[in-house]
Amino acid sequence: MKQQNFSNHARFVPGFHLLTSALILFLLVLAIVNLVEVAGDPHWMIAGLFPLGVVVALGLLFFYTRQFPNKVQDRAIRAEENLRHYVLTGKLLDQHLSVAQIIALRFASDAEFVALASRAAAENMSPDEIKKTVQNWRADHHRA
Numbered sequence: 001m002k003q004q005n006f007s008n009h010a011r012f013v014p015g016f017h018l019l020t021s022a023l024i025l026f027l028l029v030l031a032i033v034n035l036v037e038v039a040g041d042p043h044w045m046i047a048g049l050f051p052l053g054v055v056v057a058l059g060l061l062f063f064y065t066r067q068f069p070n071k072v073q074d075r076a077i078r079a080e081e082n083l084r085h086y087v088l089t090g091k092l093l094d095q096h097l098s099v100a101q102i103i104a105l106r107f108a109s110d111a112e113f114v115a116l117a118s119r120a121a122a123e124n125m126s127p128d129e130i131k132k133t134v135q136n137w138r139a140d141h142h143r144a
Helices: 014-037 044-089 097-104 110-123 129-134
Strands: none
Touching: 044 097, 044 110, 044 129, 097 110, 097 129, 110 129
């Protein structure tokens, strides 16, 4: 597996992110064109709105298929990093840290984690600033 760092840590699945989203967008355009074409037909609601409704439902399914697991993963990461901070310091993470900041902190090695967590809270660092500050990247190979 390739060494993980700030520039390559994001997960990108072409079949999902490109192909599926492009297909849903294409189907949406077709459904809108179909709706316009059948507008005067006596059964326009069935012939026009049904395909549009199906495509909108697919679009929502596509969005929430990633959104819900990401929220669960965020909660798990927050709990893991809180435990990690507790093990290293005997204290929980600063309550002023946002979930996005905590998620960014997971890439810091144990040697720099505590100091970086304190600095991130004190300076209200953005997640990207936190990741760019990490000297010894701690890879996350188990992400969804």
